[in-house]
Amino acid sequence: MNDHDAPQLVRTFTALIGESRIRAPRGRETRAASIIAEPRDAREVAEIIRKCEADAVTLAPIGAGRTLAEMRPVPVAVGVSLAHMAAIIAYEPDDMTIIAEPGLTLAALNRQTAQHGQHLPADPPHPELATLGALIGAAHAGPMRHAEGTVRDLLIGVRFAGHSGRLVHGGGRVVKNVAGYDLMKVMTGSFGTLGVITETTFKVRPIAEQYAFAFAAYGDVASACAAAAQIHHAAALAHLEVASPAASRAIGLRGGFTVIAGLGGSNAEVAELSARALSMLAPAAKIVTGAEAIAARERLRDCDFADAAIVALIAVPPAELARCLEPAEVEFVAHAGCGVARISLSSGANPAEARAALARIRTTVGAAGGNLRVLRAASEIRTGLEFFDQPPRAAFALMKTLKRTFDPHGVFNPQCFVGGL
Numbered sequence: 435m436n437d438h439d440a441p442q443l444v445r446t447f448t449a450l451i452g453e454s455r456i457r458a459p460r461g462r463e464t465r466a467a468s469i470i471a472e473p474r475d476a477r478e479v480a481e482i483i484r485k486c487e488a489d490a491v492t493l494a495p496i497g498a499g500r501t502l503a504e505m506r507p508v509p510v511a512v513g514v515s516l517a518h519m520a521a522i523i524a525y526e527p528d529d530m531t532i533i534a535e536p537g538l539t540l541a542a543l544n545r546q547t548a549q550h551g552q553h554l555p556a557d558p559p560h561p562e563l564a565t566l567g568a569l570i571g572a573a574h575a576g577p578m579r580h581a582e583g584t585v586r587d588l589l590i591g592v593r594f595a596g597h598s599g600r601l602v603h604g605g606g607r608v609v610k611n612v613a614g615y616d617l618m619k620v621m622t623g624s625f626g627t628l629g630v631i632t633e634t635t636f637k638v639r640p641i642a643e644q645y646a647f648a649f650a651a652y653g654d655v656a657s658a659c660a661a662a663a664q665i666h667h668a669a670a671l672a673h674l675e676v677a678s679p680a681a682s683r684a685i686g687l688r689g690g691f692t693v694i695a696g697l698g699g700s701n702a703e704v705a706e707l708s709a710r711a712l713s714m715l716a717p718a719a720k721i722v723t724g725a726e727a728i729a730a731r732e733r734l735r736d737c738d739f740a741d742a743a744i745v746a747l748i749a750v751p752p753a754e755l756a757r758c759l760e761p762a763e764v765e766f767v768a769h770a771g772c773g774v775a776r777i778s779l780s781s782g783a784n785p786a787e788a789r790a791a792l793a794r795i796r797t798t799v800g801a802a803g804g805n806l807r808v809l810r811a812a813s814e815i816r817t818g819l820e821f822f823d824q825p826p827r828a829a830f831a832l833m834k835t836l837k838r839t840f841d842p843h844g845v846f847n848p849q850c851f852v853g854g855l
Contacts, residue, residue: 440458440468440469443468443469443491443511443512444456444469446485446489447469447471447482447485447512450478450481450482450485451471451472451473451474451478451481451482455471455472455473455474455518456469456470456471456472457469457470457472458470459509459513461499462498462499462500462503463496463499463503463513464503464509465502465503465504465506465509466494466496466499466502466503466506466509466510466513467494467496467502467509467510467511467512467513468509468510468511468512468513469511469512469513470496470512470513470515471512471513471514471515472515472517472518473514473516473518473519474518474519475519475632476519476593476595476601476632476633479514479519479595479599479630479632480595480599480600480601481599482512482514483595483596483597483598483599483630483845484598484599486511486512486845487597487598487599487843487845490843490845491511491512491845492510492511492512492845492846492847492848493510493511493512493513493514493630493845493846493847494506494510494512494513494514494626494846494847494850495513495514495516495536495567495571495626495630495631495847496513496514496515496516497515497516497536497537497563497564497565497567497568498563498564498565498568499513500563500568501568501571501572501625502625502626502847502850504809504810504811504816505625505821505850506847506850507817507849507850510847510848514630515537516535516536516537516565516567516630516631517537518537519535519536519537519632520535520537520538520539520542520565521534521535521538522534522535522538522543522546523535523633525546525547527547527550527552530552530637530638530639530640531590531635531636531637531638532546532547532554532635532636532638533591533633533634533635534566534633534634534636535566535632535633535634536565536566536567536570536631536632536633536634537565537566537567538565538566539561539562539563539564539565539566540554540556540558540561540562540564540565540566540569541561541562541564542562543566544561547638548641551640551641552638552639552640552641553638553639553641554588554636554638554639555578555581555582555588555638555639556569556574556575556576556578556582556584556585556588557575557576557577557578557735558574558575558576558735559576559735559736559737559738560736560738561735566631566634566636567630567631567634569585570585570589570592570621570622570631570634571621571622571623571624571625571626571631572623572625573585573586573622573623575774576735577672577673577675577696577731577734577735577769578672578673578696579673579769579772579774580671580672580673580674580696580769580771580772581670581671581672581673581698582639584622585622586618586619586622586623588636588637588638589605589618589622589634589635589636590605590606590618590635590636590637591603591604591605591606591618591633591634591635592604592605592617592618592621592631592633592634592635593631593632593633593634594617594621594628594629594630594631594632595629595630595632596628596629596630596840596841597629597840597841597842597843601632602617602629603617604616604617604618604620604621605617605618605635606635620836624851625847625850625851626846626847626850627837627840627841627846627847627848627850627851627855628836628837628840628841628846629840629841629846630846642672642698642699642700642704643699643700643701643704644698644699644700644701644703644704644723645672645696645697645698645704645723645727645728645731646696646697646698646704646707646708646721646722646723646727647694647695647696647697647721647722647723647726647727647730647731648694648695648696648697648708648711648712648715648719648720648721649687649692649693649694649695649715649719649720649721649730650692650693650715650716650718650719650720651682651687651688651689651690651691651692651693651716651718652690652691652692652693652716653690653691654691654760655676655678655691655756655759655760656756656760657691658676658691658692658693658756659676659755659756659759659768659770660756661693661714661715661716662674662675662676662693662770662771663752663753663770664714665693665695665710665711665714665715666752666770666771668710668714669695669697669707669710669711669714670707671695671696671697671698671707671771672696672697672698673694673695673696673731673769673771674693674694674695674696674769674770674771675692675693675694675734675767675768675769675770676691676692676693676694676755676766676767676768676770677691677692677694677734677737677766677767677768678691678759678764678765678766678767679691679765680765680778681737681739681765681766681767681778684733684737685730685733685734685737686729686730686733687730693715693716693770694734695711695715696731697711697721704723708721734767737767737776738776739765739776739778741781742765742778742779742780742781742810743779743780743781743782743788743811743812743815744778744779744788744791744792744808744810744811744812744815745776745777745778745779745808745809745810745811746776746777746779746792746795746806746807746808746809747774747775747776747777747806747807747809748774748775748777748795748799748804748805748806749772749773749774749804749805749806750773750799750802750803750804751773751802751803751804752770752771752772752773753773754773754802754803754804755768755770755773755775757798757802758775758795758798758799758802758804759775759777761798762777762791762794762795762798763791764777764778764779764791764795765777765778765780766778773804776809777795779791779792781812785812785814785815788811788812788815789815789819792806792808792819796823800823805823806823807821807822807823808820808821808822822851822852822853823852824852824853825852825853830852830853833851833852833853833855834853834855837851837855
């Protein structure tokens with residue numbers, strides 16, 4: 435079958451799961467897939483996979499389509515939308531675990547757990563669009579990674595449909611589970627190249643009794659990063675960022691290179707942390723609380739440089755952040771405690787200039803012992819653009835072995851990962 439013969443694909447998969455759940459792609463999905471299949475359960479996902487392997491048809495799981503639309507060099511044949519697999523299967527507030535289907539959004543999950551004073555503290559931009567499957571597959575994270583870790587730390591069980599439609603289970607419904615391979619880590623950040631997630635199990639956390647948002651502006655990157663390092667070593671924070679001038683303004687702050695500290699805990703703990711933060715930050719530091727603080731944190735979380743020519747994520751040792759960001763002439767929000775920063779190259783740059791600037795940043799980051807991943811690029815820039823750094827030879831050999839083992843037919847989101855995997 436021609437991989438992109440859409441009418442034939444529609445006929446084939448309509449016969450498999452029914453006409454009502456095969457449709458044309460919409461919006462950004464058009465850059466991700468030729469047709470969209472909407473299975474209702476893991477059994478139908480497995481049937482789609484078996485048919486794709488039998489007919490050499492490519493497929494990829496789709497949530498809101500944001501990540502895949504940016505990364506695919508060309509659309510896959512079948513986008514497997516998990517919109518109909520969005521149920522909470524089991525939630526045990528006393529055990530602080532929740533089992534849910536991959537099409538459920540993070541925002542919907544947290545609305546349910548908030549009734550018990552709990553949340554899943556992964557906080558990527560726009561959680562109302564972030565499905566649990568995409569959260570795992572793209573390893574999305576936000577400011578709360580500082581205190582709570584990333585999705586890799588919160589995921590304790592996963593089920594997915596893989597080669598031959600086999601349903602595979604890793605981990606379990608209890609936090610202390612060490613049996614078998616760590617398939618949670620294998621699937622996290624795999625971008626749908628190894629299988630289609632059909633069920634997720636997370637540990638959830640209590641929502642802090644009180645939250646405050648402290649911030650102070652500095653004149654340059656180095657001073658801001660130095661202040662952030664000082665407060666990082668002196669206080670247990672919910673999150674810690676350094677934001678560039680334009681990013682600061684987008685968050686609703688005045689500008690400058692702004693150090694932002696999230697303070698969470700009991701009322702007494704936040705009061706103590708607030709006093710400590712004010713004593714350590716610049717003299718003009720401010721702290722807001724209540725609804726104003728939560729709104730500021732949400733603006734920080736959602737600052738994703740929507741109009742940029744290139745948006746990328748860098749990860750370096752925290753001590754190297756200032757050296758990597760200062761000469762780069764980029765806007766950024768940096769998670770100062772862990773050395774991860776989302777950076778933006780101006781939309782005013784022409785394609786050649788943007789590519790050259792990205793190459794310079796990539797070289798600087800690599801020299802600092804870090805890595806860079808492109809998250810999004812304008813259409814005139816992205817053709818042929820390397821979204822991932824090339825990993826060390828031994829690591830890449832292991833990645834290729836995993837890909838051959840999990841996807842021997844090469845149908846799961848091919849040519850969309852490190853080294854063209």
